[in-house]
Amino acid sequence: MPLRRGIPLRAVAPNAVTALALCSGLTGVRFAIAGEWERAAGAIIIAGVLDGLDGRIARLLKGQSKFGEQLDSLSDVIAFGVAPALIMFLWSLKDVPRYGWIFALALAVCMAMRLARFNSQIDSVEQPHKSAGFLTGVPAPAAAGLAMLPLYIWLWSGQDMARIPWITAPWLAFVAFLAVSNIATFSWSSLRIRRSVRLEALVGVALVGAALLSAPFETLTVICLVYLGLIAWSVRSYAKVKRRRAAQAG
Template sequence: MNTTVEKQRRRGIYLLPNLFTTAALFAGFFAIISAIKGSYEAAAIAIFIAMVLDGLDGRVARMTNTQTEFGAEYDSLSDMVSFGVAPALVVYLWGLSAMGKLGWLAAFIYTAGAALRLARFNTQVSSADKRYFQGLPSPASAAVVAGMVWVAVDYGFYGEGVPLELSYIAALITALSGLLMVSNIRYHSFKELNLKDRIPFVAMILMVALIVLISADPPQVLFGGFLIYAIWGPVSNLLELRKKRAERAASGSVVEQSTDKFSTDKADSDE
């Protein structure tokens, strides 16, 4: 009897973390419906809400020790809808549809990039360095695309009011966001931050200042912040590569000087 009850418990799923995942999935689905209806601002906000919920479900699962393979797979499927399909559809309906084939190709590049990014992440989750993401994370990429649409709508660019030049810029940003997701560029994950640890009082002041800044102008601050994060990845990787090359060149010159000195000393001793 006890064995049967234990098996039934094992076949069940944990409610709390999967509830957050379902809420994130709903937010992504709501973003799609809102974009179809022409409510692009609501669609962009829904994608950002999905980001918050997606960040909570993993933390809740770790804090309550309710991590399961089902939860991980369900989270990936939710991410594909909220951060893969929804942002591409929102930006396409907002301003890329007027471009014809180029518009839906840019949207497809983004969607394919998100799918490949999630598939690669799932296969490397056990061996990857927890401090870094390989490629731009799909939530951050979705924030760039959704934030761009939100800023444009805030300035009155939507529907017939979207200039063709702005559509080309949006298509470029959308396609680049998709390519960054499947790149080998490393992005800081911030997973080493422990919310249970004590923090300096200054850090709390900075957090309050950040909340006030976002509240002052949410679309521009959020879009600008995530755009800087997306750009900082390639920049930091280039700086790190240049630093390593300089170190190799310096070590090579030291070895060469040591070899020359050894040869000179040997020649003097032979004389």
């Protein structure tokens, strides 16, 4: 029987989704250049959704590969680091180009550093955050979404104050810090829902989906604020885990 040659389709499918996420992020820059801010923000959100799917597709099809891991990291740097930085620069920071560019660069560089740290620790045995079900810092897609919070507010409120560079620049610096920080944040894959509230959770997800369709930028603003609150909660939760581990070790 002749040997089959070529790459199996199951290995190509997740990489194709990753490439689509990359294309969506770069398309957001194209929309920003044209001044189509709603589409620019939407393109980054779509890239985030695709990024959340590629890993799950790879595991479902058993198509994980080293190539896919590297492509995913490169895609994340561009779609969630470079693209949001350029969008926010073109939307707001270009009004003070010399200083604004520094903050745009900070977001892109910190995102690259975050992903480089992730790749360097992927085979590390000692990962206290991961072993407890937490992430280290804010993940790239979430950081990209948070970075554009002033843009979301401006799109639904029309308030030009949200577009002032002296507000946007410190916000980008704060998000860049969260991305490269050692703050423990919740990993969505480790969260568990009680069986007794399963139906209520499904209704909640459906309502959020409906809200995103009918009032996308108001909903994204609320999601960002809720996520910031969850960061504070995750820090407290991990502190409890550390105390429990210290007590067991003692």
